[in-house]
Amino acid sequence: MTKKFKNKIENKLKESEERYRRLFESAHDGILILDSDTGQITDVNPFLINLLGYSKGEFLDKKLWEVGAFRNMKAAKDVFKILQKDGYVRYEDLPLETKDGKSIAVEFVSNSYMAGGTLVIQCNIQDITERKKIDLIKESKRLLEEEKLRVESISDAAHELRTPLAIMKGNVDLAMHHRGKSPKSALKAVDNEIKHLSNVLSDLSLITSKAWELKNRIVYKKINLRSLITSVVTRSKVLAFNKNISISSVKIPNITILGDKEYLEKMLINLIKNSIIYGNKNGRTVINVKQSERFIIINVIDDGIGISEEDLPHVFERFYRADKCYRSNGNSIGLGLAIVKWVAEIHSGTVSAESKGEGKGSIFSVSLPIKTANK
Ligand SMILES: Nc1ncnc2c1ncn2[C@@H]1O[C@H](COP(=O)(O)OP(=O)(O)OP(=O)(O)O)[C@@H](O)[C@H]1O
Ligand SMILES: [Mg+2]
Structure with missing residues (x-):
């Protein structure tokens, strides 16, 4: 080997060592180097010194389990044995203690490799507290x-x-x-x-x-729309008695739809109940159905107090109450329309509200796809 060639190799080695040193010094993970025969720490990087609060001197020449931070790490001795045998060990979540008694969680990965003819063990310690x-x-x-x-x-x-x-x-x-x-x-x-x-x-x-x-x-069954609405209207009439509000259904097609009877009844009764609570004395609630090629639209129309423009977009929200006059005598909590919306959506439908404004009545419409009805 010529002297020039030898120098070149030495320079390369020096360069690579310097590069490694820089990485070692600036790493944002803790790194420990151990002697594979004795288990003694031969090097520790600044990040780990900072993280655990021990000085470099308190690490060097100690065995892993002799350093305070690892003392409670029951596995420290075993780690070393496993490393000597398998050359690799990994703990996803290991508790360590800093010098001032703070507990931190780390990921501990250790490998062994040959360096300059001797086997060394490198432990990478990542703070996983965050x-x-x-x-x-x-x-x-x-x-x-x-x-x-x-x-x-x-x-x-x-x-x-x-x-x-x-x-x-x-x-x-x-x-x-x-x-x-x-x-x-x-x-x-x-x-x-x-x-x-x-x-x-x-x-x-x-x-x-x-x-x-x-x-x-949700239990989907064939339901006759006309009998569903008739039964709901009959059930609701008693609620309208005191206010003398008439409830009628018109133009209900005699068709079979597919849906959950119990939940659809709940939906309609909530709409009719609202039309009574927020309706005027001697008023009128009408339920009609419009059928298009793809949808059936059930409208519940009242001539009650109506809904203001500001309240309209919010009435389907849970616990939203637009009723400033407490028409429901404190009995309302603002869940009825949220349930109506949920039932319509569970049937792949939608629900909407319209009102010409306060004092001008309201129309609530539930649109259900016929596709669902014809399944
Ligand atoms: N037909 C209607 N006419 C006028 N306002 C209405 C009508 N239906 C609903 N509202 C307004 O929308 C709000 C929300 O109605 P929703 O049915 O969700 O709750 P609620 O009637 O207040 O309470 P509950 O949970 O007992 O039904 C009501 O507080 C009321 O202000
Ligand atoms: Mg209600």
Whole structure:
């Protein structure tokens, strides 16, 4: 080997060593170099010194498990044994303690390799405290979201309990005061509502279910649209008695649709109930159906207090109440239309509200695709 060639090799080696040193010094991961025979630390980079708070002198020539930070690392001795045997070890989440007693989580990856004829062990130590915090935040957000859904389900279920109870109370009141209803027909209506009530109670199991499980509870069956609307109108009439609001259905096509009868009834009864609560005395609620090639549109039209332009875009939001005059005597919580929207959407439909303004009545329209109806 010529002297020139030897020098060249030496220079290259020096260059590569310098490059490695720079990387070692500036790395944003902790790096430890161990002697593979004795397990003694032969080098430590500034990042790890900073991270753990021990001086370089407190690392050098010590065995891994003799340094305070690793003392509690039960596996430290085993790590070394595994490394000697397999040449590789990795711990995703290892707790270490800094010199001032702070606990930090690290990822610990260790490899062994030959350097200058001797086997060395390099340990890379990455601080994952931030990563863990983000994971924790993500997990908390997920749990919160789940909890929110659960609370919303409870609210919906509680809301649904109130409708049959109100109808029962109306029937009992009418029968007690001998107004328009015989005790027998009042009892029949009450009996009918008890059935609805028990259905609602079975919905209470929704409390523990998530949104997608809720979807799976929908039971699609063939339903005659005319009898569905007639039955809902009959059920609602008792609610309209005190205000002397007439409820009628017109132009209901005698068609079969595919849907969940229980939920579609809930949807319609919520719309009719609103038309009564926010309706004027001696007013009128009309339910009609328009049929196009692809959709059926069920309209619930009232001549009540109407909805202002500002409130209109928000009425389907949960807990939104535009009713500043408390027409519902404090009985409303603003969930009815959110349920209406949910039921329409679960049937691949949409819902919309129109009003010419305050005092000018409202129209609520549910549009259901015929595709669904013809399945
Ligand atoms: N037919 C209507 N005419 C006028 N305002 C209406 C009508 N329907 C709904 N609203 C307004 O929209 C708001 C939201 O209605 P929604 O049915 O969701 O809740 P709510 O009736 O207040 O309470 P509940 O949960 O008992 O139904 C109501 O508070 C009311 O201000
Ligand atoms: Mg309502």
